[in-house]
Amino acid sequence: MAGPTKRRKADLPMRPFSQSLPMALLRAREATMRSFRPMLSEHDVTEQQWRVLRALAAEDDGLEVRELADQTFLLGPSLSRILANLERRRLIRRLAVATDQRKARIMLAPTGQRLVRTIAPRSEARYQQIESEFGAKNLRRLLAMLDDLSAVELGVDDDLDHTALDDTDEVAS
Amino acid sequence: MAGPTKRRKADLPMRPFSQSLPMALLRAREATMRSFRPMLSEHDVTEQQWRVLRALAAEDDGLEVRELADQTFLLGPSLSRILANLERRRLIRRLAVATDQRKARIMLAPTGQRLVRTIAPRSEARYQQIESEFGAKNLRRLLAMLDDLSAVELGVDDDLDHTALDDTDEVAS
């Protein structure tokens, strides 16, 4: 680890930039995606478009727009335009929902399935590489911790009775 | 014969969307940032602008543009415009580098320091909350794993010498 730097600026009570949790998450994501992005641009798919295709590939029955927005962390208007784009390129299709005419069910079109099937193996190979270098166990643990973190964070506005994880951390690390 | 119905879409060899590492990282980051974003928009600072200010706040001696781009994961052109914006608002200032007239050293201006000092405590409070809910030890472990992951990923083409991963998992989670 890097040693402590000379002195802190004024008295900013902040942890070092490198230890900021959002930055650490961003850095890890960047590192993970860097090798993947060329694959996407090869097929003229943006990262956000891929998130949509990727989410749909996991759902045989398709997803409603709202569900898709939630899963991909895209806002409604962004998703609307992305869906229009993907539909124009015949990568997805829309099915009417009989019970509610306002809703639309989004599914991968055959072309979209082919695209996912083209990219997926290379993505999976990359994933295996990470797994073997990082360790399958570490990877599993990391994913579990990320899930826990997401869950903790989501409960921001709820009552803060955080006794469940009573990790008092008295043990020296 | 009770042939299994076509549960999986074709034979896409992909892990579930929810177990995708990039998505897990994005989800965790979203969860972490969600409560922080209002703080930023209150002060008319975008997430990327904040990354710049945050990086500079950790450096008494400022940073060159290239260093700043690397640390914040911003492209040169994006950073150039962000810096122009922040300079116009007197949040940062530029210092010439005597030994190389091409370079510029970027530092927080007093106004920028004040802004960081305004936001930082609330950010830090939020961080403490996460720490207490998630567990200080878990948080440390997560940060360490993210670092390791970033290192592994960065070494895609290099030799791989990561030793910090042999955590024998002595503590039950």
Place this chain on the structure above:
DNA sequence: TATTGTTATACTCTATAACTATA
């Protein structure tokens, strides 16, 4: 009236190339 989803609008960031000015 509330909801599902799209349009409208303005702005920011991404991404690549071309450019300026140093070195």
Place this chain on the structure above:
DNA sequence: TATAGTTATAGAGTATAACAATA
């Protein structure tokens, strides 16, 4: 010639509000 940084340009996403169709 190469490097540091900016400017040019096109496009995509973000974010908020307003809207249409349906419930």
